[in-house]
Amino acid sequence: MTEDEPGLHDEGQIATAGGAAAVNTPDSQPGLGRSWWSLAYLLPALFLLAVVVLYPILYTVVRSLFDANGSNFVGLENYGDMFTDPATLISIRNNAIWVVVAPVVVTTLGLIFAVLTERIRWASVFKLLVFMPMAISFVAAGIIFRLVYQADPDQGVANALIVSVHDIFAESSAYPGAGPREEAELSSVDGGFESTATYGVGDSVALGLVGFAPGDVSPDAVPASEPAAGDALQGVVWLDFAVGGGGEEGAIDNDELGLPGVVVQAVQDGTVAASTETGPDGAFVFEGLADGDYTLALPRDNFREPFNGLDWLGPALITPAISGSYVWIWAGFAMVLIAAGLAAIPRDALEAARVDGATETQVFRRVTMPLLAPVLVVVLVTLVINVLKVFDLVYIIAPGSVQDDASVLALQMYRVSFGGADDQGLGSSLSVLLFLLVLPAMAFNIRRFRREQS
């Protein structure tokens, strides 16, 4: 619609903090605009700003000096409470982590993306994909990441990914959770099991395990049989459980499966003298063992629980997890601003440096980065202020039970004032704290604007 509008297009100036506008500032044109008329234009805006924005700032400060329902003046008590209340201190700590980590990560990623996309043909597609999350709500993003962070690796894609990567490097154990029957001759040691009796060469040992579903045993397994006597130390490890019931505990019944692939160790005086693995029928043999008394051990590697990923939504990881979703949303913003900054760098400056023999790395560090610095500062400041006010993501992603651990100032303010506690005195003091924290940014904006105007 507006592409061909006369006048503006050529100058292409959409507001840049008054930069372009300063060229013909209306100050120099007396006679334009009649004073009493201006009131009619301004009144609606000034009225709304005064009543809904300015007055609340003052009222919040006053309100923070009163108690929960506003009937008694309590001086600075709310502020005292605020800095001694563990819940608020956790929020302040979390906010501090957010402020230190998130803007830097987002800006760094934005810079990397902006620089690298200058190289590829499908830059616009890439930028669109990464920028897209900026358009959607934190609530929708929060639901997206609640899904991503589901604990069950069959539900959450984050855990599905790390579990499959993990399983490439560390094989999962064959018999997680299996163990001997109570009365059996095995006792639990360090996650594995060790025989209570000792054995010597020529002995045959039957080690029964339970607590494992026959259906989960390797399909190669065949029914176990009584260990044959032999002249080594030998035996069998089998699943002491008959499908369909029946069978005698501690005895190898028909059709009870041998457990293949179990590591069995012969231990003497606390050191492993020999180690072997069971065959398809669960049989094992220690060949060439010296005479002596050995205990038989089934080390814990046989029984390790499978790795199920990380507890993203648990108290320990919740803040990093939510920050991850924040990065997903905001990296596009940083990328687009930085890309615009890169595009604005005069080509001459870069060429001049190259002509002078600078390497590309030097050009980037000595020319590009300094010229880009103001943009990076703007991106960082924008993000810091944004992060100070982070609320929706935490409220949506953190399950109720870990909201205390994940809380941030804005969330704490809501919870204290409206979410049950209804202590609007304390809530107001939290608002004042938030307001004080953004004051430097307010000064930054005003100072910059005045500098550009003069």
Added chain:
Amino acid sequence: MTATMERPSVPQEELARQALGAPRRGVASRIASRTGGGFIQVFLVLIAIFWTVPAIGLFVSSLVGAQDSGSGWWTFLLEPAQLSLDNYSNLLSNDDLVGSFLNTVLITVPSTLGVVLVGSLAAYAFAWMQFWGRDWIFLIVIGLLVVPVQVGLIPVAELYGQLGIFGSIPGVVIFHIAFGLPFAIFLLRNFFAGIPRDLLEAARMDGASEWTIFRRVVLPLGLPAIASLAIFQFLWVWNDFLIALVFAGRDVQPLTVFLQSQTRQFGESIDVLAPGAFLSLIVPLIVFFSFQRYFVQGTLAGSVK
């Protein structure tokens, strides 16, 4: 929030095009051509996948029936038959959801129109009218850009209680307009001030009133900035959660608040949550894709709250 861009040496529209646009041979391309572009390609492909998978996960989950949700959504690659639109047709008979969708529209449209109207009037005054204290008042407006909405919650809630509009749509809308105004005035004033003075003077010579000048000259010429503003405000209000959570009563709650109320039983509610969330984000995405350029321009011009 707002911080301001350094004044760039390239016209803003050009920047906007480049910011989301085609590659330019520059520093990076030279570094890349020496370190091997293949690596960069692969890296960026991985990043692009990384950025897309979470959203695809939501979309596929919204198509998977409850009975199939025992396995990961990615299994649809192996058995696409489990996908169906049942969840969506169920949504249509979910009165709470349909109602909250309508509420979102009822809140968003007047909030957007209101900000554009009130903001452009004030911006015109700040740009082209003489009045006492103009520059100081404008500085205050710039200062208000970063005020956190939290500051307004408690006082305005009390105020609304006295006025009897707490929990109503007008209350939510007024709050949105007021907190949208600093950005609106800031953005539009700077753009309006860039309109060539000759045009306004010529109109004035012809005897046009302020109102005519505003309507016939300033508004049409300011359309690109107004479009940016309208898109930002639309997305901001559509996506808002906190303000509606505090000020919208249960019967007028928008989609975001409804969805949040369903997250308490996340596992069981996924049949409603996934399609509901998709519904809530598809509208902003359509707006974003249709008006990409204005969105990026608005971002470059200074910011997001």
